[in-house]
Amino acid sequence: MxxxxxxxxxxxxxxxxxxxxxxxxxxxxxxxxxxxxxxxxxxxxxxxxxxxxxxxxxxxxxxxxxxxxxxxxxxxxxxxxxxxxxxxxxxxxxxxxxxxxxxxxxxxxxxxxxxxxxxxxxxxxxxxxxxxxxxxxxxxxxxxxxxxxxxxxxxxxxxxxxxxxxxxxxxVVLEFIDPADDGEAGGGSMFPTGHVIDDLDVPGVGSFKASMITAGIPTIFLNAADLGYTGAELQDAINNDVAALAKFEAIRTAGALKMGIIKTADEIATRQHSPKVAFVAPPADYVSSGGKHIAATDIDLLARALSMGKLHHAMMGTASVAIATAASVPGTVVNLAAGGGKRDAVRFGHPSGTLRVGADVSEHEGEWVVTKAVMSRSxxxxxxxxxxxxxxx
The missing domain is CATH 3.10.310.10 (Diaminopimelate Epimerase; Chain A, domain 1)
Known part of the structure; x- marks a missing residue:
């Protein structure tokens, strides 16, 4: 030994x-x-x-x-x-x-x-x-x-x-410079499918409106209501539901294929960290996992995301970059949940509380570009x- x-x-x-x-x-x-x-x-x-x-x-x-x-x-x-x-x-x-x-x-x-x-x-x-x-x-x-x-x-x-x-x-303030993917998915486009919103067909599960973005980390955004959720769920509501976790993994696989991140469904096993799956909803009152009362008037939208096959207890930093960027692009699932229109920052509610994030985005020749995303951490x-x-x- x-x-x-x-x-x-x-x-x-x-x-x-x-x-x-x-x-x-x-x-x-x-x-x-x-x-x-x-x-x-x-x-x-x-x-x-x-x-x-x-x-x-x-x-x-x-x-x-x-x-x-x-x-x-x-x-x-x-x-x-x-x-x-x-x-x-x-x-x-x-x-x-x-x-x-x-x-x-x-x-x-x-x-x-x-x-x-x-x-x-x-x-x-x-x-x-x-x-x-x-x-x-x-x-x-x-x-x-x-x-x-x-x-x-x-x-x-x-x-x-x-x-x-x-x-x-x-x-500690973080600036993520040019956080969109450079070519792993979709030939370098921030929206690898070429659209800010798509119909994502998931075999054996259903079809969902989805925004698939590569800023921060490749992320598949869906509407909470389409999944049968309110967007205010805490970990136990999903992580103890084996069927729900299997459904999310099927969505993740279908999204990765549509984004061009993987070529065959079997490859998803080698990519547990990405892409992420997240779901969003318009703002609503809820109580966080720590017992904090979050008022709908204090947030722009609700957001929940899965990491390594389980609902995250708060929000991943890279997914926060994706939320900030998607919220700034009119017509995405995230933007619409936040009320639509052009914006440069949002405050979203997650299982542990709230977080404010911002992004600088612009449109050039029909392509959306993000210059940077900013957030505070410690x-x-x-x-x-x-x-x-x-x-x-």
């Missing part, structure tokens, strides 16, 4: 997610490059695959929001500070999905880069805001993370409240030291 190895690591919360952060240079040499060894190592760090679904023997939290790994290195790209690689670790399967980004953990990339010595010191102010230029390596996009600094240190504590996170912290170091893991064979 080989012994355990220890790897410098930082356990961080970013937005409504948690993950294990590594500097590329601190990983074992065999894990510094993509491949089976890296995947096996990260799965063992998290504690996957776990047929019990608990992650008792690892750092994971047995949810899609807490089964995440991040690798950061000095950037190989001009005019960027760090490269950010994100691995979504499956819970009960031996699989790491590298196909997308985590918008929530993007928040923590900036603070991690500063505190881990990966930033040029001349770019880090003693006080004020440090803008960390992040290259998101999974999808080839730029994210600007605006990190507050105080006395030469990352300011983590503050009074910014984020629904889905129990305690307040310092506000991040905090939870633990720093070494993670112990049995060496992969």
């Amino acid at each position: 080989s012994g355990q190895i220890k790897i410098p690591a930082t356990y961080m919360r970013g937005g409504t997610s948690k993950g294990v952060f590594f500097r590329l240079q601190d990983l074992p040499e065999a894990a510094q490059v993509p491949g089976e060894y890296r995947d096996a190592l990260l799965m063992r760090v998290i504690g996957s695959p776990d047929p019990y679904g608990k992650h008792t023997d690892g750092m994971g939290g047995a949810t899609s929001s807490t089964s995440k790994t991040v690798i950061i290195s000095k950037s190989t790209q001009p005019d960027h500070d760090v490269d950010y690689l994100y691995g979504q670790v499956a819970i009960d399967k031996a699989f790491v999905d590298w196909t997308g980004n985590c918008g929530n953990l993007s928040t923590a990339v900036g603070p991690f880069a500063i505190s881990s010595g990966l930033m040029d010191p001349s770019r880090v102010p003693r006080d004020g805001i440090c803008t960390v230029r992040v290259w998101q390596a999974n999808i080839g996009k730029t994210i600007l993370v605006h990190v507050p600094m105080q006395a030469g240190q990352v300011q983590e504590l503050g009074d910014f409240e984020l629904d889905g996170v129990t305690f307040p912290a310092a506000e 991040a905090r170091v939870l633990m720093k030291g070494e993670v112990y893991v049995p060496a992969p064979v």
Whole structure:
């Protein structure tokens, strides 16, 4: 039996997610490059695959929001500070999905880069805001993370409240630059089908009005009412319904095929992280999972999204980018749920509360283009030291 190895690591919360952060240079040499060894190592760090679904023997939290790994290195790209690689670790399967980004953990990339010595010191102010230029390596996009600094240190504590996170912290503003897909689906169009709304035929399930967009992360938006929902559902209403989860996976498969992300239905098994499926509805009163009363007058629409096969407890950061962008384009399912018309920001209600997001979009020669999407999150170091893991064979 080989012994355990220890790897410098930082356990961080970013937005409504948690993950294990590594500097590329601190990983074992065999894990510094993509491949089976890296995947096996990260799965063992998290504690996957776990047929019990608990992650008792690892750092994971047995949810899609807490089964995440991040690798950061000095950037190989001009005019960027760090490269950010994100691995979504499956819970009960031996699989790491590298196909997308985590918008929530993007928040923590900036603070991690500063505190881990990966930033040029001349770019880090003693006080004020440090803008960390992040290259998101999974999808080839730029994210600007605006990190507050105080006395030469990352300011983590503050009074910014984020629904889905129990305690307040310092506000971190994120700018997702040119967040639409460059070519994985639909030849680079933000709407890969060529339409802002389509009829999506799902074999064995039915036909739905859908808006399919690639901004932030490929996302399939549907009307809650068409699915038999109000849009105010909490996790237990869907995650305990095996038939409903199977229906959503069938919708996800049909949408991925129509968007050109996959060529055959079997390929969806290798893309658990994307595309996402979300459903929306006009604003209505509801009570969040934390017991907070959300008034219809305080939001523009209701939004719910599934991540890794389950309804998310709040809203994924990348899906929030998709919501912001779709809401800004007249005629999409999201835009119509928010009341229609042109807008540059929306506040939507999710299972844990509300979130305001904005996007700059414009139409050029019949094509919709998004320049950037903006939102606020927070991040905090939870633990720093070494993670112990049995060496992969």
